[in-house]
Amino acid sequence: MKLILMFVLVAAMVVLFFSGFFVGMLKERYGKNLLILVPVCIALVMFNIIWALTELAKSARWQ
Numbered sequence: 001m002k003l004i005l006m007f008v009l010v011a012a013m014v015v016l017f018f019s020g021f022f023v024g025m026l027k028e029r030y031g032k033n034l035l036i037l038v039p040v041c042i043a044l045v046m047f048n049i050i051w052a053l054t055e056l057a058k059s060a061r062w063q
Contacts, residue, residue, distance in 0.1 A: 005057055012050045019043040 019039040026039070 005053060009050060009053050012046045012053070016043055016046040016050070019046065 019042045022039040023043070
């Protein structure tokens with residue numbers, strides 16, 4: 001179970017990284033635009049998933 005938890009955590013961090021990269025590309029190409037809100041929302045969701053997974057990992061049930 002711990003291996004699955006670590007895999008999902010790594011996947012969430014990769015998505016978070018590429019979402020930030022996508023925000024940088026959008027800012028460089030188009031300037032400030034409402035399209036930037038899409039990867040920012042994805043990044044917030046993935047950050048919450050990472051936080052929830054780390055809290056789950058503290059539980060004895062996931063050890």
